[in-house]
Amino acid sequence: MTQKSELTLLYSLRATLHEMETAMGLSDLSELERSILEYIAFCQKNEQKVVSSELEDQPIFKEVSRASIFRALKQLKNGDHIYQETDTVDRRVKYLFANA
Secondary structure (H helix, E strand, C coil): CCHHHHHHHHHHHHHHHHHHHHHCCCCCCCHHHHHHHHHHHHHHHCCCCEEHHHHCCCHHHCCCCHHHHHHHHHHHHHCCCEEEEECCCCCCCEEEEECC
């Protein structure tokens, strides 16, 4: 596959993703907020619990500052896109969940 055809495919994927996000009402979120929400939903579907500190270790968020991640989490909570639950054993641990 040539670079030009790979770039064409990437654009097609981005356009499709944009259409899906718009249809789901996520177009008002920043790219980081959408990525975090999608990651939390992905983990939730696979029965994995997510804690905020784990986000920093994910390859897709490696270049994002800790402050930006926590700002995005705050926006997602305020917009009722995600919620958190406290661990029953260790009350310091807060798990993140996507609202369905």
